[in-house]
Amino acid sequence: MAAKQIADKLISEHLIAVFSKSYCPYCSRAKSVISSLGLDSSKVGIIELDQTKEGADIQAYLADETKQRTVPNIFINEKHLGGCDDLLRAQSEGRLEQLISSA
Template sequence: MKDILIYSSAWCPFCVRAKMLLDSKNLSYTELDVDQQPELRREMMERAQRHTVPQIFIGDHHVGGCDDLFALERAGELDPLLAD
C-alpha cells in the first residue's frame, strides 16, 4: 500500500469529506494541517501548484482535492492507485 499524504485545514469541509472517504476504506494517512504552519502551506503550494485544501498525494502521485479523490473512487481507480 502506498503512503497517503493529505494537506488539510481543520475548518475545511472538503478536508473532512476526503478524510471520511479514506477512513471508510480503513486507509491510514499522514495529515499535515496547514492552518498554523505557513511553511507547510508553502510546501503544499509548491508541490501541488494549487493553494486550496485538501491536497492529496498517494505515493508520488498528486491526486488533487476532495472532488478528485471521489472521482477516482467512483471510476474504480482509487484502489489500483493505492496498490504497490
C-alpha cells in the same frame, strides 16, 4: 526549509498524505473517504495546516510544487492526486483502489 522537510517526510512515509485544515468541509469529506478505505492508520498521514506553526509555509511550498493552493492537498504513493473533487472522481471511477493497491 522546514516546510519542505515536513511535507516531503509526510509524503514519503505514508501511502496517503493529506494536507488539510481542521475547519474545511472539503477536507472533512476527503478524510472520511480515506477513512472508509480501512487502511492501517500508519499508512495515512494527515497534517492540519491551521494547527501547526509551519502550516502557511507548508501550504506555500505545496502550491509551488503542485500548482494547487487549496486544501485538501492529497498525495497517494508519493504522487500528487489533487483535492477533494479529484479524490471523489478517482473513487467513483474505481481508480482510487488501484492507486492504493499499486503501492
